[in-house]
Each structure stands twice: as C-alpha cells, then as structure tokens.
Amino acid sequence: MRNRVIGLFLCLILAVSTAVILVSVKSEQVLVIGTAVPYPPFEFNHVNSAGALYVGGFDIDLARYLAPHSGYRDVAVKVMPFDQLVPALDSGQIDMIVAGFPLNYTSDPNVVYSVPYWEASQSLVVRSGGQFHPTGVGDLAGRNIAAIDLISQRRLVKTEIYTVVGATNNVSPCTKTKAPCVYRYTSLSLALTDLQKGRLDGVVIDTPVARALASLFNVTFAFKLYNGPMYAFAVRRDHTQLLNSINHSLNVFIGTLEWDELVYANFRS
Numbered sequence: 450m451r452n453r454v455i456g457l458f459l460c461l462i463l464a465v466s467t468a469v470i471l472v473s474v475k476s477e478q479v480l481v482i483g484t485a486v487p488y489p490p491f492e493f494n495h496v497n498s499a500g501a502l503y504v505g506g507f508d509i510d511l512a513r514y515l516a517p518h519s520g521y522r523d524v525a526v527k528v529m530p531f532d533q534l535v536p537a538l539d540s541g542q543i544d545m546i547v548a549g550f551p552l553n554y555t556s557d558p559n560v561v562y563s564v565p566y567w568e569a570s571q572s573l574v575v576r577s578g579g580q581f582h583p584t585g586v587g588d589l590a591g592r593n594i595a596a597i598d599l600i601s602q603r604r605l606v607k608t609e610i611y612t613v614v615g616a617t618n619n620v621s622p623c624t625k626t627k628a629p630c631v632y633r634y635t636s637l638s639l640a641l642t643d644l645q646k647g648r649l650d651g652v653v654i655d656t657p658v659a660r661a662l663a664s665l666f667n668v669t670f671a672f673k674l675y676n677g678p679m680y681a682f683a684v685r686r687d688h689t690q691l692l693n694s695i696n697h698s699l700n701v702f703i704g705t706l707e708w709d710e711l712v713y714a715n716f717r718s
Contacts, residue, residue, distance in 0.1 A: 480521040483543035485531040490715045491549040507715035512547045519694035546683040563682040563695050570677035572659040573651045574668040589629035592650040595640040637717045658716045661709035
C-alpha cells in the first residue's frame with residue numbers, strides 16, 4: 450500500500466513537472482509576425498534615440514502587448530511586400546499577419562482571422578458641454594471641421610460631402626453656408642487644441658480614435674460619417690491555440706483605458 454501511495458505521489462510530481470515544463474517552453478516562444486511598411490500610423494520604419502532602425506506603429510505595439518498575454522516571450526517582425534504576406538503565412542515563415550489587414554481580404558482556405566480590432570471608418574467628435582450637437586452631415590453646414598490626415602497622406606476624409614479648403618493646421622473663419630469648411634490637419638493634438646479653443650466645431654478621425662478621445666478628453670462622439678473595412682490579424686487555420694489566445698486577449702483589451710491610451714499615443718501626431 451505504501452509503495453502504491455509513493456508511486457501515485459511520484460506520478461503526480463511528474464505530471465506537475467511536465468505541466469511546468471510545457472508552460473516554460475511556451476513562454477520562451479517568439480511570435481513571428483509579418484508586416485508591410487509604410488502604412489503609418491499602423492506600420493512604419495522608425496529610428497530610436499540610439500539611431501537604430503526598427504518597425505513601429507499601432508499594429509506592432511498592439512502585437513507586442515498581446516504576445517505575453519497569449520503565452521509568448523517576445524515578438525519578431527518580418528517586413529515584406531503586402532502581397533507576400535499570405536504566402537509567407539502559408540509556408541510557415543511567419544505566425545501571424547499584422548499589417549492593417551482587412552477582414553476577409555483573402556479567400557485562402559488556410560487563413561483564418563482574429564476578431565476585428567479596428568474599424569477603418571471615420572467619425573466626428575465635438576466639444577463636450579458646447580452648444581453644437583450634430584447628428585448627421587446636414588448639421589455641418591457653415592461649420593469649421595478638421596480632417597485628420599494620418600494614414601500615409603491617403604485617407605483625408607473619404608466622403609463626397611466635403612471640399613477641402615484652407616492650409617494644413619490653419620483655420621480661418623468659415624464663410625460657407627451650404628457646406629462645412631474642412632481643414633486638413635496632420636496633427637490630432639493641434640486639432641484637439643483648436644477644438645477646445647473654439648476655433649473648430651468638430652474633428653473627423655478614425656472611428657476607434659474618436660471613441661478613445663471621448664474617454665480621454667473633453668470631447669463627445671457625435672456620429673459616424675461612413676462605414677469602412679474592418680482590420681484583423683490573420684493566422685494559419687491549424688494554429689487554433691494561437692487564434693484563441695489572440696482573440697481572448699483582444700476581447701479583454703479593446704475598450705479599456707489602456708487601449709484608449711495606446712490608440713491616442715499612435716494617432717496624436
């Protein structure tokens with residue numbers, strides 16, 4: 450009986466030791482992500498204070514946050530042309546695509562997507578406590594509106610209602626009566642300053658940024674201007690554990706104050 454108890458005890462120790470080893474091995478793994486640059490502020494080449502070149506941006510910061518919460522020790526970034534990301538994932542060169550990758554972008558049966566983490570639409574924020582409470586485009590006639598141009602200078606305000614006037618980061622009184630006066634800003638921080646000073650009536654920015662601003666600053670989310678694509682991470686279909694871990698981490702993280710701060714840190718300038 451005594452030998453049997455000792456045997457069971459040894460088996461228990463072995464099982465626990467094995468579990469510890471498995472966790473330890475998993476925590477030493479590096480998550481290899483594939484991305485394409487430049488697509489600021491999601492992905493771009495950045496030079497740090499020591500003069501070293503590395504890839505930064507919102508997507509990369511998000512991946513670095515998710516990795517340890519999903520059982521990985523670190524992230525390794527591989528840069529390649531956008532059209533090579535799916536083949537690299539298929540062949541096992543990378544574990545995950547992190548590149549402002551639109552949901553359902555590819556029909557490759559080996560590729561599955563995480564829960565969406567970004568909505569590439571644009572929305573309007575206004576000053577909290579002010580007298581301006583727009584609910585739709587028709588309320589913007591004769592108003593000074595800032596359009597934030599951050600995404601590779603390619604996505605100003607994708608809607609037919611605007612004719613962009615004025616100089617970058619510079620607002621003059623709006624004289625139009627049937628349409629909004631839209632000014633192109635390259636700095637969200639400057640636009641928010643002008644909004645608080647009353648020089649602007651509203652600021653147009655990516656919808657997730659607009660929602661983050663509402664929790665961080667004295668601004669109110671007004672309405673969405675138009676719908677856009679959803680971004681998600683992509684992994685191989687057989688990487689079920691990775692997908693489940695990433696999805697869980699995203700669901701827990703998105704919408705928290707820490708998430709809002711990460712969003713603003715990447716979109717403010």
